[in-house]
Amino acid sequence: MNKERRDFIRKTGLGVLAGICASSGLLPKFSLEETVLPAWDEKPVPGKIRWGMLIDTRKCLNECSECVAKCHFVHNVPDFGNRKDEVKWIWKSSYEHVFPTSTQQFRTSDVLLRSYIAMCNHCADAPCTRACPTEATFKRWDGIVSMDYHRCIGCRFCMAACPYGSRSFNWRDPREGIKLASVDYPTREQGVVEKCNFCSDRLVRGLIPACAESCPQKAFTFGDLNDPKSDIRALLESNNTMQRKPELGTKPSVFYII
Amino acid sequence: MIEKALKGNRNYWAWIASLLAVIAVGITAYNRQHWFGLTVTGMGRDVSWGFYIAQFTFLVGVAASAVMVVIPYYLHNRKEFSKTVIIGEFMAVAATLMCLLFILADMGRPDRVLNVLLFPSPHSMVFWDVMVLNGYFVINLVSGWTVLGAERRGVPPPSWVKPVIYLSIPWAVSIHTVTAFLYAGLPGRHLWLTAVLAPRFLASAFAAGTSLLILVTLVIKQCTGFDTGKEAREKLAVIVTYAGIVNFFMIGTEFFTAFYSHVPSHMHSLQYLFFGLEGHYSLVPFMWFSLLLGLGSLVVLLLPGKKSSPKWLAAACTGLVVSIWIDKGVGLILGGFVPSPLEEIVDYHPTLTEVGVTLGIWAIGLLVLTILLKVAVSVKSQE
Numbered sequence: 001m002n003k004e005r006r007d008f009i010r011k012t013g014l015g016v017l018a019g020i021c022a023s024s025g026l027l028p029k030f031s032l033e034e035t036v037l038p039a040w041d042e043k044p045v046p047g048k049i050r051w052g053m054l055i056d057t058r059k060c061l062n063e064c065s066e067c068v069a070k071c072h073f074v075h076n077v078p079d080f081g082n083r084k085d086e087v088k089w090i091w092k093s094s095y096e097h098v099f100p101t102s103t104q105q106f107r108t109s110d111v112l113l114r115s116y117i118a119m120c121n122h123c124a125d126a127p128c129t130r131a132c133p134t135e136a137t138f139k140r141w142d143g144i145v146s147m148d149y150h151r152c153i154g155c156r157f158c159m160a161a162c163p164y165g166s167r168s169f170n171w172r173d174p175r176e177g178i179k180l181a182s183v184d185y186p187t188r189e190q191g192v193v194e195k196c197n198f199c200s201d202r203l204v205r206g207l208i209p210a211c212a213e214s215c216p217q218k219a220f221t222f223g224d225l226n227d228p229k230s231d232i233r234a235l236l237e238s239n240n241t242m243q244r245k246p247e248l249g250t251k252p253s254v255f256y257i258i
Numbered sequence: 259m260i261e262k263a264l265k266g267n268r269n270y271w272a273w274i275a276s277l278l279a280v281i282a283v284g285i286t287a288y289n290r291q292h293w294f295g296l297t298v299t300g301m302g303r304d305v306s307w308g309f310y311i312a313q314f315t316f317l318v319g320v321a322a323s324a325v326m327v328v329i330p331y332y333l334h335n336r337k338e339f340s341k342t343v344i345i346g347e348f349m350a351v352a353a354t355l356m357c358l359l360f361i362l363a364d365m366g367r368p369d370r371v372l373n374v375l376l377f378p379s380p381h382s383m384v385f386w387d388v389m390v391l392n393g394y395f396v397i398n399l400v401s402g403w404t405v406l407g408a409e410r411r412g413v414p415p416p417s418w419v420k421p422v423i424y425l426s427i428p429w430a431v432s433i434h435t436v437t438a439f440l441y442a443g444l445p446g447r448h449l450w451l452t453a454v455l456a457p458r459f460l461a462s463a464f465a466a467g468t469s470l471l472i473l474v475t476l477v478i479k480q481c482t483g484f485d486t487g488k489e490a491r492e493k494l495a496v497i498v499t500y501a502g503i504v505n506f507f508m509i510g511t512e513f514f515t516a517f518y519s520h521v522p523s524h525m526h527s528l529q530y531l532f533f534g535l536e537g538h539y540s541l542v543p544f545m546w547f548s549l550l551l552g553l554g555s556l557v558v559l560l561l562p563g564k565k566s567s568p569k570w571l572a573a574a575c576t577g578l579v580v581s582i583w584i585d586k587g588v589g590l591i592l593g594g595f596v597p598s599p600l601e602e603i604v605d606y607h608p609t610l611t612e613v614g615v616t617l618g619i620w621a622i623g624l625l626v627l628t629i630l631l632k633v634a635v636s637v638k639s640q641e
Contacts, residue, residue: 083604084302093600100601101523118600127445133384134373153373154296154366157384159306163446165599169306169366171297190295191366248445 050124050143051198052225052253053212054232054241055117059219062115065092070214071196076187078170078177087168087177089196090119090211099256101245111258117219119211120145120166120196121244121252128158128167137193143225143253144198152192159193163248167195225253259407262636263629269481270632277625284618287611288363296366299612304604305595309612310364312587313619316466317353317360318437319459319586321394323467324350325430326497327490332423338493341486344634345478346471347402350430352627353467354395359619361388383440390433397426402630410637434459441594449527449593452515458508459586464501466582468494469575474631476572484635492565495575499559502578506552509585527593530603538603541592544584552581 071090072079078087096104098116122145129137129145136152139145159167173190181187185201188194199209207213212220223232235241236255243252266274291298301308327346331339362368379385401423408415438456445451472494475486516524529535531545555577564570597603608616 083304085297086303097600097602100599130381131383131444133379133382133388134370134377135379136373151370151373151377152367153370154368155361155364155384156306156366157382157440160441160447160594161444163444163599165304168303170295171302172295189367193366245446250445 046141047143048226049141050225050253051122051203052143052223052232052255053119053198053209054221054223054235054255054257056219056221056235056257057114057116058257059217060115060117061217062113064216066214066216067117067211067220068092070210073180074182074199074202074210075185075197076174076178076182077194078174079179080172080177085171085177087170087174087194089168089194090117092116093118099242099244101247102242116256117211118164118166118244119254120198121164121250121254122196122198124251124253125249127161127163127248127250131157131161133157140200142203144200145195146197146200147194149186149188149192149194154191154193156193163245163250164252167193169193259403259410259633259637260629263632265636266632273628274625277621277628280621281618281625283614284616284621287614287618290611291363291615296364298609300606300608302604302606304598304602305592305606307364307591307595308606309588309608309616310360312591313616314357314360314364315437315459315590316583316587317357317623318391318434319463319582320467320470321350321353321357321391321398322430322434322460322463323471324398325427326464326468326494327471328423328426328430330493332420333427336493338487338489341484341638342471342475342490342494344402344406344638345474345486345631347398347426348630348634349467349471349474349627350398351395351402351630352623354391354398354433355626356619356623357391358395359622360616363615363619383436383443386436387433387440390429390436394426394429394433397422397429401426402634406634406637431460434463441590446599447594448523449590452512454508454511458505458512461501461505461508462582462586465498465505466579466586468498468501469578472498472575473572473579474627476568478631478635482635482639484639488566491571495559495565495571498575498578499556502552502556502559505582506549506556509549526597526601530596531589531593535597536603538596538605540605540607541589545589548581548584548589551577552585555581 068088068090071077072088075089077089080086092115095102095107095112095114095116098118122143124143126139126145129135129139132138133155134151134153136148137145137158138148154169156169159169170188170190170192174188178187199207199211202209208222209220212222221232221235223230225232225236227233232255235257239257241255241257243255246252299308299310324346327339327343330336331343362371365371374385374388401419404419405415405423435456438459441447441450442452442455472491475491479485513528516528526535530538531541532549534542555574558564558570558574558577564574592606595606
């Protein structure tokens with residue numbers, strides 16, 4: 001083989017390679033269609049924002065469960081009508097169940113009779129994300145503990161790890177338990193874990209979480225815990241609040257005014 | 259060498275056929291679970307692990323107990339264990355296989371199991387458990403098979419196998435330590451949140467796993483006439499006795515810490531298991547049966563002369579296996595979930611489907627063990 005032939009073959013090969021790279025977008029400058037990657041351009045700064053929720057339990061009405069209904073509708077949370085298969089993102093329970101390690105003796109009857117909202121705490125130091133073997137549940141840059149339903153293997157380690165019972169498993173096909181389907185959020189599959197996502201799906205659309213929006217009593221305050229000028233910080237500074245099981249060091253992002 | 263498993267008498271084939279029948283039942287049950295989801299089990303939102311994870315925990319102990327023959331034979335050169343060591347190693351292989359199958363059976367999406375390797379997460383104890391269990395499976399299969407193959411050809415085993423065997427010793431400790439860490443690092447599960455869990459797992463493993471090994475050698479002697487030696491069995495029985503005592507001592511320390519400190523959350527699970535809590539008593543008879551059976555078996559082993567009688571030895575070993583299976587399998591897993599983190603009590607009962615899958619996996623384990631031991635016994639008795 002003479003030199004010209006070898007050069008010709010080499011150059012043709014390189015040309016074909018460059019063509020493949022260009023058309024597949026590996027060389028952005030030469031790509032046929034420009035690749036837009038805003039997520040890379042405006043990379044979020046981890047820890048800058050920490051979304052949090054403050055629930056004023058004094059305002060919460062016992063007979064009302066608008067927040068639960070709205071959240072479960074928006075996110076296509078199934079209802080099978082039994083406790084064993086139950087999936088829930090937000091629910092109401094009694095003081096002794098939501099705050100089992102807090103003062104139980106000599107509380108006013110008002111405190112003991114009231115019902116309390118329980119949801120994922122989006123802990124700053126979340127045991128569930130530590131336990132997950134596939135990073136299917138992970139901490140986002142804005143403090144939200146999120147789920148990747150397509151990566152979850154259904155081992156339920158996160159459920160054993162969560163000290164708040166905030167996680168649910170799809171013991172059966174969830175679509176069978178959805179009476180009225182919402183188009184705002186995808187349904188899940190049988191065999192994966194799910195939980196409250198702090199409405200990360202609504203936040204990107206500029207909406208506040210569904211529970212906060214639906215509350216007729218305005219008992220929820222959603223905001224950035226790291227922003228000293230936010231409403232939630234103002235309320236946290238002017239009220240005596242508490243978190244669920246603070247002794248575990250999980251640093252919940254959900255606070256309660258009792 | 260595997261061809262030796264294809265030659266056997268009528269009893270051998272009847273045993274294989276019955277195992278295959280149970281496996282078929284298990285596959286049918288698993289098919290149902292795979293189709294309808296884990297809702298067909300007794301597990302639910304509150305008790306989210308059950309029978310499968312209980313078997314898994316117990317069997318990790320059985321697998322780890324192989325070191326109780328590997329250490330005396332390979333480290334201390336105790337020749338009386340020469341015929342038992344291969345049985346211990348192959349038992350570890352079968353037990354580890356069952357562990358992996360029970361994890362698979364428990365998963366909601368077993369088709370995604372490789373995600374554990376695709377997205378390795380060193381912060382998750384499951385990742386480490388998958389690593390050490392698969393490693394242990396390979397180590398025991400390779401070392402057992404290689405040494406046996408060399409023996410068949412009448413040559414000394416290759417020199418590379420010694421380090422592999424030595425590696426199996428710390429590795430056995432690691433599988434059970436990591437398994438304990440699966441539970442012992444979770445906040446809000448007070449029965450599990452104890453530093454003594456890993457040592458207790460090891461003690462109960464060396465008691466129940468070694469007991470099972472003694473029973474297997476007795477069965478082999480009965481069925482094939484191949485005797486691993488009375489002396490080895492009695493030495494193993496001594497190990498069982500001490501490990502059993504340490505295990506029950508540590509259970510006692512759990513009681514002391516919970517009930518003397520009087521911290522409610524620390525007492526609740528033990529109260530639920532042993533005394534009943536708020537009208538829920540379903541596990542109380544099992545836990546007391548386990549405790550009394552275990553202590554009774556230890557008394558038999560401690561009485562002079564009882565160890566050398568095969569009948570008493572078999573009875574005591576069976577007692578310890580059943581006792582520890584209840585305590586460390588069922589009791590430990592369910593007690594971790596009841597009361598729930600919201601202090602609610604929900605009872606758990608396994609369903610027929612769940613029991614079917616469980617029996618199927620045990621049958622697969624026994625089938626693998628039978629085949630491996632058939633080869634081992636054929637080689638050892640130079641058929």
